[in-house]
Amino acid sequence: MTDAAVHAVNPDQQVRTRLSGRQICKSFGSAQVLFDVSIDLMAGEVHALLGENGAGKSTLVKILSGYHQPSSGELVLDGAPVTFHDSEAGENHGVILIHQELNLAEQLTVEENIFLGREIKRGWFLDKATMRQEAAKLLSQLQCDVDPKTRIRDLSVSDRQMVEIAKALSKKADILILDEPTAVLTGREVDILFDQIRRLRDQGVAILYISHKLDEIKAIADRVTVLRDGRHITTEPVAGLEKDDMARLMVGRDIKQMFPDRTPGHAGDVALSVRNLSVDGQVRDASFDLRRGEVLGFAGIVGAGRTALMEAIIGLRERSSGQIERNGNPVAINSLQDAKKCGIAYLTKDRKGSGLLLNMEMRPNLTLLALEKFGRVIIDRKAEEAALEAAIEAFDIRAADRKSKVGDFSGGNQQKLLLAKVMETDPEIVIIDEPTRGIDIGTKSQIYHFIGDLTNRGKSVILLSSEMPEMLGLSDRIAVMAAGCITGILEGNDRNEHEIMRHATGISGKQGVSVHE
Amino acid sequence: MNSLERTERSASSGFTIDFKALGPFLALVGLFILGTAINEAFLSGGNLANIFTRAAFIGIIAVGATFVITAGGIDLSVGSMAAFISGAMIVVMNTLVATLGAGIETVLIGVVLSIVLGVGAGAINGLVSTKGKIEAFIVTLGTMGIYRSLVTYMADGGTLSLDFEVRGVYRPVYYGDVLGIPVPVLVFFAVAVAGYVLLNMTPFGRKCFAIGSNEQVARYSAIHVDRVKTMTYVIQGLCVSLATIIYVPRLGSASSSTGVLWELEAIAAVIIGGTMLKGGYGRIWGTVVGAIMLTTIGNILNLTDAISNYLNGAVQGLIIIVAVFLQRGDWRRKKSK
Numbered sequence: 080m081t082d083a084a085v086h087a088v089n090p091d092q093q094v095r096t097r098l099s100g101r102q103i104c105k106s107f108g109s110a111q112v113l114f115d116v117s118i119d120l121m122a123g124e125v126h127a128l129l130g131e132n133g134a135g136k137s138t139l140v141k142i143l144s145g146y147h148q149p150s151s152g153e154l155v156l157d158g159a160p161v162t163f164h165d166s167e168a169g170e171n172h173g174v175i176l177i178h179q180e181l182n183l184a185e186q187l188t189v190e191e192n193i194f195l196g197r198e199i200k201r202g203w204f205l206d207k208a209t210m211r212q213e214a215a216k217l218l219s220q221l222q223c224d225v226d227p228k229t230r231i232r233d234l235s236v237s238d239r240q241m242v243e244i245a246k247a248l249s250k251k252a253d254i255l256i257l258d259e260p261t262a263v264l265t266g267r268e269v270d271i272l273f274d275q276i277r278r279l280r281d282q283g284v285a286i287l288y289i290s291h292k293l294d295e296i297k298a299i300a301d302r303v304t305v306l307r308d309g310r311h312i313t314t315e316p317v318a319g320l321e322k323d324d325m326a327r328l329m330v331g332r333d334i335k336q337m338f339p340d341r342t343p344g345h346a347g348d349v350a351l352s353v354r355n356l357s358v359d360g361q362v363r364d365a366s367f368d369l370r371r372g373e374v375l376g377f378a379g380i381v382g383a384g385r386t387a388l389m390e391a392i393i394g395l396r397e398r399s400s401g402q403i404e405r406n407g408n409p410v411a412i413n414s415l416q417d418a419k420k421c422g423i424a425y426l427t428k429d430r431k432g433s434g435l436l437l438n439m440e441m442r443p444n445l446t447l448l449a450l451e452k453f454g455r456v457i458i459d460r461k462a463e464e465a466a467l468e469a470a471i472e473a474f475d476i477r478a479a480d481r482k483s484k485v486g487d488f489s490g491g492n493q494q495k496l497l498l499a500k501v502m503e504t505d506p507e508i509v510i511i512d513e514p515t516r517g518i519d520i521g522t523k524s525q526i527y528h529f530i531g532d533l534t535n536r537g538k539s540v541i542l543l544s545s546e547m548p549e550m551l552g553l554s555d556r557i558a559v560m561a562a563g564c565i566t567g568i569l570e571g572n573d574r575n576e577h578e579i580m581r582h583a584t585g586i587s588g589k590q591g592v593s594v595h596e
Numbered sequence: 597m598n599s600l601e602r603t604e605r606s607a608s609s610g611f612t613i614d615f616k617a618l619g620p621f622l623a624l625v626g627l628f629i630l631g632t633a634i635n636e637a638f639l640s641g642g643n644l645a646n647i648f649t650r651a652a653f654i655g656i657i658a659v660g661a662t663f664v665i666t667a668g669g670i671d672l673s674v675g676s677m678a679a680f681i682s683g684a685m686i687v688v689m690n691t692l693v694a695t696l697g698a699g700i701e702t703v704l705i706g707v708v709l710s711i712v713l714g715v716g717a718g719a720i721n722g723l724v725s726t727k728g729k730i731e732a733f734i735v736t737l738g739t740m741g742i743y744r745s746l747v748t749y750m751a752d753g754g755t756l757s758l759d760f761e762v763r764g765v766y767r768p769v770y771y772g773d774v775l776g777i778p779v780p781v782l783v784f785f786a787v788a789v790a791g792y793v794l795l796n797m798t799p800f801g802r803k804c805f806a807i808g809s810n811e812q813v814a815r816y817s818a819i820h821v822d823r824v825k826t827m828t829y830v831i832q833g834l835c836v837s838l839a840t841i842i843y844v845p846r847l848g849s850a851s852s853s854t855g856v857l858w859e860l861e862a863i864a865a866v867i868i869g870g871t872m873l874k875g876g877y878g879r880i881w882g883t884v885v886g887a888i889m890l891t892t893i894g895n896i897l898n899l900t901d902a903i904s905n906y907l908n909g910a911v912q913g914l915i916i917i918v919a920v921f922l923q924r925g926d927w928r929r930k931k932s933k
């Protein structure tokens with residue numbers, strides 16, 4: 080307790096340590112992922128936890144909240160040692176964790192999920208009216224206009240995350256831990272979340288916040304703890320740290336160049352041309368050209384129809400009209416198989432739901448999309464192993480055990496595996512939806528340079544991203560969508576945040592602009 | 597009984613090495629030891645041949661079921677399908693005796709008919725459930741009733757009997773042997789080997805695993821999900837047809853009670869063998885062992901008076917539950933706590 084008080088940033092505010100982890104070690108099987116990590120969470124403070132993918136952040140917070148048991152070390156709650164046998168015990172002591180991966184029952188409604196396991200009852204029966212009211216109140220606090228009666232499976236990922244947050248808020252946390260809550264949120268939603276975090280902090284809740292977005296850490300956190308390879312590197316006030324400092328502490332070296340060099344005007348012939356493509360109720364009359372060796376960004380607010388447009392191009396969604404040409408020849412793409420034959424690959428943003436087989440190991444996941452490459456009659460195991468070897472090397476996938484289930488990987492390593500899986504088909508055109516969701520800054524830079532290499536080799540990339548720096552740093556041109564229409568394609572000096580926002584909100588640009596240059 | 601104890605102890609140290617993979621084999625070894633202990637006659641060549649020959653029916657069907665279940669489906673219609681195919685074979689072969697005589701041609705036509713019917717019935721199950729987007733459980737529950745009533749209709753409520761002469765020609769398919777190994781056992785072995793290769797070494801098998809694990813991921817991995825799923829039902833139908841081809845000369849008859857509850861025995865064999873009922877993981881050798889275990893239990897109960905033969909189902913049921921419990925692996929963690 081006393082040495083915790085020395086850490087305090089606001090001595091006048093009478094800071095109090097609520098929950099501490101002392102000398103926490105954790106091993107899974109033979110792989111040790113945490114080494115003697117200590118951390119103090121204080122009332123009325125936002126504490127950030129930083130570290131590369133696989134550094135052990137999620138593992139640490141799962142231990143703090145009772146989902147995992149430490150291999151050694153102890154938890155201290157309000158000065159007394161405590162053991163949480165399971166997450167329920169943690170919650171009973173006021174420790175609430177919002178997991179990195181969504182944990183909602185897809186078939187149940189929003190209100191049923193929020194009160195799952197803690198249903199409000201009147202006598203022997205569920206008090207649905209009260210639960211609905213409470214759910215609506217929580218959601219409106221988060222300015223989330225989702226109907227409590229909708230089923231989770233009908234919600235977008237960002238809305239699902241808001242429901243997770245509403246659920247956590249409803250539990251009246253004393254210690255709230257958020258594991259990458261903003262990875263799937265839009266800018267507006269992040270602001271709303273931050274307002275809520277500040278409100279809770281001012282009420283004296285101790286908050287632990289994990290994110291790979293260093294801007295957010297600067298904006299919201301008071302202190303930051305950095306982990307590297309499962310070891311505690313430092314804990315210090317955020318005020319004295321610049322983003323570069325944090326990146327260096329995390330990665331252990333300087334990151335010199337975040338983005339690859341983009342030499343303007345290196346783009347070649349048109350590789351893909353989309354004309355007047357529409358999807359009922361989602362996309363109207365979209366036309367654009369994609370050139371060889373270029374990165375074409377697609378910006379827009381959530382719901383603008385970017386993903387729908389892309390899924391329509393690759394045959395995963397039905398088109399109501401429109402033509403697609405590859406290298407000037409019309410092609411009929413009615414399924415993902417057709418798209419693959421045309422050399423188009425798609426990297427989904429939903430890595431858990433539609434990207435990876437979480438119950439399987441790496442090898443079958445890596446080769447699933449390009450299976451025929453490994454033998455049409457009998458699968459060549461040796462070739463698969465070699466491909467895995469190469470992918471681990473090329474994408475710097477860090478897995479303690481190659482045979483463990485992909486579901487046990489850290490989020491960032493899953494993302495790298497997904498990228499490797501898509502690249503296994505050696506596509507000419509890659510459509511990438513949110514490539515760096517949940518990825519640490521060092522790896523991000525690796526992925527950016529990887530995309531740069533692709534285009535240098537004459538491949539084309541379509542990039543969908545909600546991260547502005549990524550959009551601006553990588554794209555040669557940026558198509559902006561609003562309400563299902565491409566409202567403009569920005570080039571040269573027009574490629575800036577201001578223009579993107581003007582087009583994305585429909586202030587500027589025509590509807591269904593055609594793009595003949 | 598010293599040797600028995602020793603073997604059991606060494607078996608239990610095997611549990612900790614890889615219980616999940618070895619479990620069914622060890623359990624089968626245990627059953628064989630138990631059988632020998634109860635009656636020396638258990639290990640006689642005749643009895644063993646009997647066990648394996650009987651296991652062949654359920655085993656061949658269960659190999660097909662392994663594909664269906666691994667890809668996340670289920671087929672409840674296999675028992676009725678077998679009855680229907682037997683009935684149709686008998687009716688057609690009996691009719692052919694008038695024109696072709698009771699020769700090998702008649703039997704061959706019967707065999708071809710069986711394969712056509714099996715593949716067709718499987719394709720119907722698969723197409724209706726994938727194209728019609730109806731749960732496989734419901735579709736195969738429906739076809740189960742349909743095939744069952746078709747055979748009852750064909751037999752007019754009674755029993756269809758194969759022409760005596762044809763039966764004479766057909767007989768070796770069940771009662772014959774090659775180098776002392778009964779023909780059904782050879783067929784069983786061949787089906788198992790083919791199934792193993794198909795499930796574990798080919799792109800098709802890999803796709804079954806993927807679809808059973810997560811259909812959405814499979815779809816996003818450019819897999820023709822409907823096509824692969826339908827193929828698993830076709831394979832299942834083909835396996836049922838092969839099992840029926842062997843079954844017909846054994847009894848030489850078919851009735852409404854032919855093949856009753858075979859679907860449950862097949863599913864039980866698959867699950868005992870370590871395949872996951874919810875899909876995504878399948879093991880052909882486990883299935884083979886599972887089928888042999890089920891038959892062995894019945895056989896042992898026949899050899900002893902300690903437990904009534906009528907309790908066969910109860911013992912089988914118990915073994916299924918215990919097998920699945922042990923495979924989950926939780927019990928070990930609980931013990932260490």
Ligand SMILES: Nc1ncnc2c1ncn2[C@@H]1O[C@H](COP(=O)(O)OP(=O)(O)OP(=O)(O)O)[C@@H](O)[C@H]1O
Pocket residue numbers: 107112130131132133134135136137138139179477478479483487488489490491492517519
């Ligand atoms: N249940 C598990 N079984 C085996 N290994 C695990 C398990 N959970 C985590 N790991 C391993 O522990 C290491 C740390 O993972 P963790 O999820 O804590 O990382 P992280 O810092 O949260 O990374 P990210 O930023 O990518 O989310 C990884 O190497 C991961 O593979």
Ligand SMILES: [Mg+2]
Pocket residue numbers: 136137138179258489490
């Ligand atoms: Mg994590």
